[in-house]
Amino acid sequence: MPAPPGSSDERSLGEIFSDVANDLSTLIKQEMDLAKTEMKEEAKKAGKGAGLLGGAGLAGYMVLLFVSLTAVFALDEGMPLWLAALIVTVIWGVIAAVLAVTGRSALKRSNPQLPQTQQTLKEDAAWARAQKN
Template sequence: MTRPYSDSDRAQAGEMSVGELIGNISDDLSRLFRQEVELAKAEVKQEATKAGKAAGMLGGAGFAAYLAVVLLSFALVFALANVMDAGWAALIVAVIWAVIGAVLYTVGRKQLATVDPMPRRTVDTIKEDAQWLKNPTG
């Protein structure tokens, strides 16, 4: 096991004043905080890159699904046009899609109403930390 400080460091620390020691601790904490922030930035950037690639692929999949739905809708119109007028067939397919759209809108709106944009647990934790910093002993 290696020691973090050599004997000369300890001897020098014995000669340092309390103010210098506190200053050194403050500098070390500041440097540590900056390094942690840089590490967090690097991690977030790496994850954002992965998320961007995944979002691009999902976007492509969504576009392909959209094209499939459009072409299947045309196929349904043409199939119905074999047994009725083409205008009525197109109207029937449009009404089906209107109903699907209304259902999706209603379900999505209900789910959106349950979304809480405030990170409540994080806010509570920050409040607790602030309270502790004001009164660390009690």
């Protein structure tokens, strides 16, 4: 407990360091508890959003399925059904191939090693070592 203003503090240097260490430990624990609480709240929001996006993805898939069926039946008016289905299938195959190639090249360009974070952590460690010496 800090001494009131105007009074002399009779604590030893070791007691002062111990109090500071305890206060710092308490502060860190409180910050961690706050971070946990905030993360739980954000995770709930993210979970709800992910569920809604999953539902939207399923609905989008159904739209594509029925648009494809509509295209097959429309093409069937001027050609055999098997040929109409084959044409729609080839179109979807080309779309899938383009998306796969594009996605693959995007993954190759990504850098999961987080170079900036690694660099700043190295700088922090060097700074901490310099403070010890």
